Amino acid sequence: SGVMSALLWWLLAFRLLNALCVNTMYVPDEHWQSTEVAHRMAFGAGHLTWEWVLGLRSGIYPLALAAVFRVASSWLGLAGPWVTVALPALLQSVVAALGDYLVFRLAAKWFDQAVAQAALFLQLSSWFVFFSAPRTLTTSTEATLVCAALYFWPVQPSSAQNVRRAVALATFSLVLRPTSCVVWLVLVSLQILRQRSFKAFMRDFGLRAAPTAIAVLTLCALVDRLCYQRWVLTWYNFVHWNVFQGLSADFGVHPWHWYFSQGLPAMIFTALPLVVLGALRLARTAPFHPVLVLPLVSTVCFSCLGHKEFRFLHFVLPLYFLLGAVCLVRLPWLWMKIAVALVLCTNVPAAVYFSQVHQGGISRALGALRQDLSRQPPELRSVAFLMPCHSTPLHSAFHGLDVQQLHFLRCPPQALFPGTTETDWFYARPLDYLHHIFGPVNSPHPDSPSPVCAQRHFLQQQQQQ
Numbered sequence: 081s082g083v084m085s086a087l088l089w090w091l092l093a094f095r096l097l098n099a100l101c102v103n104t105m106y107v108p109d110e111h112w113q114s115t116e117v118a119h120r121m122a123f124g125a126g127h128l129t130w131e132w133v134l135g136l137r138s139g140i141y142p143l144a145l146a147a148v149f150r151v152a153s154s155w156l157g158l159a160g161p162w163v164t165v166a167l168p169a170l171l172q173s174v175v176a177a178l179g180d181y182l183v184f185r186l187a188a189k190w191f192d193q194a195v196a197q198a199a200l201f202l203q204l205s206s207w208f209v210f211f212s213a214p215r216t217l218t219t220s221t222e223a224t225l226v227c228a229a230l231y232f233w234p235v236q237p238s239s240a241q242n243v244r245r246a247v248a249l250a251t252f253s254l255v256l257r258p259t260s261c262v263v264w265l266v267l268v269s270l271q272i273l274r275q276r277s278f279k280a281f282m283r284d285f286g287l288r289a290a291p292t293a294i295a296v297l298t299l300c301a302l303v304d305r306l307c308y309q310r311w312v313l314t315w316y317n318f319v320h321w322n323v324f325q326g327l328s329a330d331f332g333v334h335p336w337h338w339y340f341s342q343g344l345p346a347m348i349f350t351a352l353p354l355v356v357l358g359a360l361r362l363a364r365t366a367p368f369h370p371v372l373v374l375p376l377v378s379t380v381c382f383s384c385l386g387h388k389e390f391r392f393l394h395f396v397l398p399l400y401f402l403l404g405a406v407c408l409v410r411l412p413w414l415w416m417k418i419a420v421a422l423v424l425c426t427n428v429p430a431a432v433y434f435s436q437v438h439q440g441g442i443s444r445a446l447g448a449l450r451q452d453l454s455r456q457p458p459e460l461r462s463v464a465f466l467m468p469c470h471s472t473p474l475h476s477a478f479h480g481l482d483v484q485q486l487h488f489l490r491c492p493p494q495a496l497f498p499g500t501t502e503t504d505w506f507y508a509r510p511l512d513y514l515h516h517i518f519g520p521v522n523s524p525h526p527d528s529p530s531p532v533c534a535q536r537h538f539l540q541q542q543q544q545q
Contacts, residue, residue: 111472111477113129123153126474129492179227186231187199203398247296333387354407358407
């Protein structure tokens with residue numbers, strides 16, 4: 081309808097503005113699992129991390145970005161870092177806007193228009209969604225795919241077309257990130273319990289879903305075959321190495337209660353009381369409603385894993401906002417205004433801080449380096465990042481600029497690549513490492529970046545003292 085179309089356009093404008101406001105770093109994956117890989121696919125230059133060597137990541141997402149890079153550079157004549165820095169963020173903002181729209185439609189389908197409006201308010205006012213949604217992270221895209229699949233998912237006996245749409249989107253989200261498997265396993269279990277017959281479930285759902293799931297898996301396998309130049313099941317490798325082999329624990333381990341005691345309270349923030357009250361209310365009236373079961377079961381399952389991050393629960397965050405909306409619309413008018421004011425007055429400053437200040441030094445440093453490299457003649461010929469590994473992007477951050485050498489400290493997982501990493505070497509014996517990479521201190525390598533020369537001089541003085 082016209083109202084829905086207008087809403088979608090407003091959401092698109094909001095998320096485009098959101099993308100322009102984000103000028104900080106979050107996690108390495110927003111570059112090293114997306115734009116850096118896409119730059120290699122599109123232009124032949126780009127460093128692949130160990131995940132891509134072992135085939136843990138699907139090539140679908142970076143391949144889509146690579147196609148956009150090629151169209152922008154070859155057909156539209158666009159050049160410079162804007163192609164690989166700003167354009168992906170703008171494209172991801174479109175995905176985020178679709179996610180917002182689907183949150184509204186899903187809430188209206190499961191509840192009513194008032195709950196839909198409240199859920200959309202909580203989604204748009206969330207500091208975490210504002211901070212994370214426009215970034216080139218597969219977790220952000222996963223959140224939109226999960227909302228889309230849930231919208232088409234047949235709560236009651238539904239048309240074959242809706243079943244195929246839901247299964248296609250769910251399967252695609254699984255290939256992109258197998259972490260959403262908990263949602264689909266729970267939904268299938270609820271579907272079987274609802275129909276009280278496995279035979280009826282197979283007739284109404286299973287026989288319609290299986291061909292679609294097989295078709296999507298086959299298509300994704302062909303895309304990964306194109307990206308890796310070999311047959312690889314990325315979703316299987318992802319689960320095998322991260323879950324069964326425990327490789328993800330190399331990147332940090334948190335206590336079992338972390339998501340409940342720190343993760344969700346930080347992400348949901350001041351809307352948490354609304355979410356808790358909404359969950360308690362729904363538990364009395366509809367204890368097996370998907371909006372209650374799915375986020376709680378997913379959070380419990382993710383709590384069993386050692387390695388935890390905020391963004392891992394991004395795909396169920398809209399469902400928590402739906403729970404908060406159930407409470408918000410039933411508050412007395414005065415309390416509703418107080419709750420809305422509290423959510424806005426706390427989330428807006430947090431969104432501004434995390435999007436403009438927190439970990440913003442890296443973005444500003446990259447901007448300064450790009451400015452130096454774009455001068456004629458350029459003041460820099462090469463760049464080295466002597467920082468914790470993967471703190472910054474590499475080739476994708478300097479596309480189209482006259483840079484002869486890019487270097488960063490590598491740190492592959494010790495479980496797979498035992499031995500001393502470059503990061504360990506640099507922190508243990510910095511002068512030896514710099515001598516090895518850039519030559520003796522007194523006769524610097526002609527391609528060595530000036531910041532590195534300054535760092536070597538500083539380290540030499542420190543040793544003499």
